[in-house]
Amino acid sequence: MADNSGLAEIYLKEEGGYEIIIKSLNHYKNRLKTLNDSPELKESAAMFASVLDAQARKTVPKIDQVIEKIHSSLKDVKIATDLKEEKQFLEKALTCYESDIHRAEDTGHEYFVKLVGDMEQGRRDLPIIETALEKIKYFSD
Numbered sequence: 001m002a003d004n005s006g007l008a009e010i011y012l013k014e015e016g017g018y019e020i021i022i023k024s025l026n027h028y029k030n031r032l033k034t035l036n037d038s039p040e041l042k043e044s045a046a047m048f049a050s051v052l053d054a055q056a057r058k059t060v061p062k063i064d065q066v067i068e069k070i071h072s073s074l075k076d077v078k079i080a081t082d083l084k085e086e087k088q089f090l091e092k093a094l095t096c097y098e099s100d101i102h103r104a105e106d107t108g109h110e111y112f113v114k115l116v117g118d119m120e121q122g123r124r125d126l127p128i129i130e131t132a133l134e135k136i137k138y139f140s141d
Contacts, residue, residue: 018070020128028093029063032056039111090136098129
């Protein structure tokens with residue numbers, strides 16, 4: 001694939017793509033912090049809960065680091081270069097937010113509705129998430 005990092009930079013900086021990414025990262029962090037309340041975890045075997053909880057505790061500080069990196073990169077001309085190594089992490093945060101919006105809509109489960117918060121805004125975020133996921137593909141592998 002050709003290096004299309006410039007397209008990703010334009011999206012993140014000039015088109016405000018960083019906003020949905022940061023929002024998704026914060027959502028992902030909240031999801032991890034409330035993992036023990038997740039209906040999916042409650043339905044799974046209890047032996048997996050401790051493993052997932054330990055992994056979540058390791059991931060939360062990484063989210064804060066990535067958010068700080070994004071803020072720092074906004075001042076720099078090479079944001080896509082700086083965030084290449086975070087590509088999969090950003091995709092994970094965006095897809096987590098997207099799937100939780102769908103779960104909240106489809107199941108109406110209080111956990112997901114509360115996690116998403118403003119459902120109307122969540123619905124409006126869905127196409128923005130899709131655009132962000134598409135643009136992140138341009139972070140060269």
